[in-house]
Each structure stands twice: as C-alpha cells, then as structure tokens.
Amino acid sequence: MTTQFKLAAALILSGMIVAGCQRPAEKTEAPAAAATSPTAASADVHPFTIGALHAAALKDGDIVLENVAGQSPWADTAGVAEVLRKTGDPKIHLSVQPLLIRGDNKVVLIDTGAGGAMGxxxxxxxxxxxxxxxxxxxxxxxxxxxxxxxxGGLVQNEALAFPNAAIRMSTAEWAAVQANGELATLVPVIAPKVQTFEPGAQITPSITAVALQGHTPGHTGYEIVSGQDRLLYFGDALHSSVISVERPDFVNAWDNDSDAAIATRFALLGRGATQSLRTYGVHFPFPGLGTFRRQADGFVWVPEVAATAP
Ligand SMILES: [Zn+2]
Incomplete structure (x- = not known):
C-alpha cells in the first residue's frame, strides 16, 4: 500500500471521528465501569494485575467508521455487513486504549494513542x-x-509528552517511521529517546517483543509474563473484535503485507484459542481484555469483562 493511500485512510478516519464517535462512548461508559471496575478512579481506567505487575487499560478515544468503500479498510463491505449484522450496529467501532504496566521498578506504557489526531x-x-x-x-x-x-501521544506541543521515557520499537519499524514523510516533524523530537530492538528481544524482566508480521514492516506485539500469569498485547494484528476475529481472511487495506497479516491473524487466533491465552486488543472494546475461542469453523472473541463501548 502506498504512503498516499495510508494518508488518505488517516484523513478519512479524521473526518469520520468528528462526525460520529462521541455519542456511543458517552452513552455507556459510567455505568459499565462502575459495574466492572469498582476500584477505578475513572471510567477511562481499568486496573488489573498480571502476576506481581499492576496494569491498567487507559482509554484514549474511539474511531467509528461507516462500512463503505473509502472509509472502511475492508474491501468486502458485503462480507463485513454480514459479520456485523448480529451486533445490531452496522458501523465499525475501534476503541483506542494504550496499556500501562507497573513493576520491575519500571513504569511502562505500550503505545501512546493518537494524541488528539485522527479525531x-x-x-x-x-x-x-x-x-x-x-x-x-x-x-x-x-x-x-x-x-x-x-x-501520536508521544509528542505534545512539539515536545516529548513523556520526557524521561525511553521509546522502544523494533529496528525495522524505526526505519519505516524515519522513511515516512508524514512523520517528518515527529521523528526529530523522539529520535534522541529511541532505542531499537530485534524480534524476540527481552525488553524488561517481564516483557518480551513478539514479531507479528504483516501490518507494518516491524509490527511488534508484547508478551508480559509474571509468575503464572501471561498477557499478549497483539497491537494491530487484529483491529476489530468482530471482523478481524471472525473473518481473519478478509483483506485489510491498512496492512502493509496482506498475505503475511492474514497468516499472522490465523496463527494468533489458533495459539490464543488452544492456550486460552489472555490477550489485549488496543482497538477492541474497552478495556480490551479477553480470550479467543474456537466456534464452528472459526473463532470468536470472549471479553473478560463487559465492554464499556460498542
Ligand atoms: Zn491502530
């Protein structure tokens, strides 16, 4: 996919959000959070533990798309409509929620949200x-x-939003970021803090980098292990808890290498279901925690707690 196409997709997202993302979140956040997370200080925070680690899903925002050509990244709009029919909502909903992990004398943030961009x-x-x-x-x-x-959340007012943090990403991804003209103003701000790693690297005593190929040149998931507990942050290997999980074979125009991305989705879903692996979807309904389960010939997402947004 060309840079121009990705930019067009981003602009489409930007336009869409202004039009339609606010109402669903406001409608359901407060009561659901009260029911599922009584210790949370905010409906936008879902605290949980991974062994000895203290984690929290941190809501950043919502992306809502119409299932039509030029807005949805999935070309098969009829197929997507069929998948979405049982949800009772014909729109595509993608939440955005970076993950906070405290432990090992570190305060780790996995991804930083959109920084207010993209609507x-x-x-x-x-x-x-x-x-x-x-x-x-x-x-x-x-x-x-x-x-x-x-x-997007790495920089605010042209300065580092997290001034003391090392910014870690795969070597291949950093190369792609530096080559992306759309990120030309961000790159020099973050460059002094960037530390790269190779696939499979141990990032902290509890967190390992996992190559999840296809979405971008160096797309990386993170596997967090503490004691007997384990959580896989799978990034954008799967975008939608409905479409990506139930039709992992659907081509998604946001993927850099579609064949590799589809293979990654099937492998991830298979491992997840076989191992009853606890996973974290940065774009799945907040708070994004749950497991995959085999159903009929495919897979379904089983959220760990009731979602607070559609
Ligand atoms: Zn994303």
Missing amino acids: TANKLPASLAAAGVQPAQVTDILISHGHGDHL
Missing part, C-alpha cells in the same frame, strides 16, 4: 493521571508500530 478524544493524559501516574514517571514506552494512533 480521537485525546483522553490518555487524563486517563494516565487517573491511574496515578505523571508523564515524567513513565520510564519506558513500547511502540507496536508507527501509525498515528499509536505514536
């Missing part, structure tokens, strides 16, 4: 504060890939 609500700063963390306390930022809804 999202830029909730991350308030969500982080509600979780009890100041930006200067973040020690490590792990980037899954270099798209605006993951890098």
Whole structure:
C-alpha cells in the first residue's frame, strides 16, 4: 500500500471521528465501569494485575467508521455487513486504549494513542493521571508500530509528552517511521529517546517483543509474563473484535503485507484459542481484555469483562 493511500485512510478516519464517535462512548461508559471496575478512579481506567505487575487499560478515544468503500479498510463491505449484522450496529467501532504496566521498578506504557489526531478524544493524559501516574514517571514506552494512533501521544506541543521515557520499537519499524514523510516533524523530537530492538528481544524482566508480521514492516506485539500469569498485547494484528476475529481472511487495506497479516491473524487466533491465552486488543472494546475461542469453523472473541463501548 502506498504512503498516499495510508494518508488518505488517516484523513478519512479524521473526518469520520468528528462526525460520529462521541455519542456511543458517552452513552455507556459510567455505568459499565462502575459495574466492572469498582476500584477505578475513572471510567477511562481499568486496573488489573498480571502476576506481581499492576496494569491498567487507559482509554484514549474511539474511531467509528461507516462500512463503505473509502472509509472502511475492508474491501468486502458485503462480507463485513454480514459479520456485523448480529451486533445490531452496522458501523465499525475501534476503541483506542494504550496499556500501562507497573513493576520491575519500571513504569511502562505500550503505545501512546493518537494524541488528539485522527479525531480521537485525546483522553490518555487524563486517563494516565487517573491511574496515578505523571508523564515524567513513565520510564519506558513500547511502540507496536508507527501509525498515528499509536505514536501520536508521544509528542505534545512539539515536545516529548513523556520526557524521561525511553521509546522502544523494533529496528525495522524505526526505519519505516524515519522513511515516512508524514512523520517528518515527529521523528526529530523522539529520535534522541529511541532505542531499537530485534524480534524476540527481552525488553524488561517481564516483557518480551513478539514479531507479528504483516501490518507494518516491524509490527511488534508484547508478551508480559509474571509468575503464572501471561498477557499478549497483539497491537494491530487484529483491529476489530468482530471482523478481524471472525473473518481473519478478509483483506485489510491498512496492512502493509496482506498475505503475511492474514497468516499472522490465523496463527494468533489458533495459539490464543488452544492456550486460552489472555490477550489485549488496543482497538477492541474497552478495556480490551479477553480470550479467543474456537466456534464452528472459526473463532470468536470472549471479553473478560463487559465492554464499556460498542
Ligand atoms: Zn491502530
């Protein structure tokens, strides 16, 4: 896919969000959060543990797309309509929620949301504060890939939003970010803090980088292990908890290498279902925690707690 196409997709997202993302989130956030997370300081924070680690899903915003050519990344709009029919909502909903992990004497943030771009609500700063963390306390930022809804929160007012944090991403992804003209103003701001790694690298005592190929040149998931507990952050290997899970074979124009992305989706879903692996979807309904289960010839997403957005 060309850079121009990706830019067009981003612009399409930008236009869409302004039009339609606010109402669903406002409609359901407060009561659901109260029911599922009584210790949360905010409806936009979902605290949980991974062994000895303290984690929290941090809401940044919502992306809502019409299932039509030029807006949806899935070319098969009829197929998507069929998948969405049982949800009772014909629109495509993608939440955005970076993941906070505290432990090992580190404060880790996985991805940083859109920074208010792409029409999202830029909730991350308030969500982080509600979780009890100041930006200067973040020690490590792990980037899954270099798209605006993951890098966007790194910079605010042309300065580092997390001034003391190392910014870690795969070597291949950093090369792609530097080559992307759309990120020309961001690159020099973050460059002094970037530390690259190779696939499979141990990032912290509890977190390992996992290559999940196809979405971008160096797209990376993160596997977090503490004691007997395990969580896989799978980034944009899967975008929608409905479409990507039930039709992993659908071509998605946001994927850089469609064949590789489809193979990654099938492998991820298969491993997840076989191992009952706890997973985290940065774009799945907030808070994005759950497992995959085999159903008929395919897979379904089983959220760990009731979602607070469609
Ligand atoms: Zn994304």
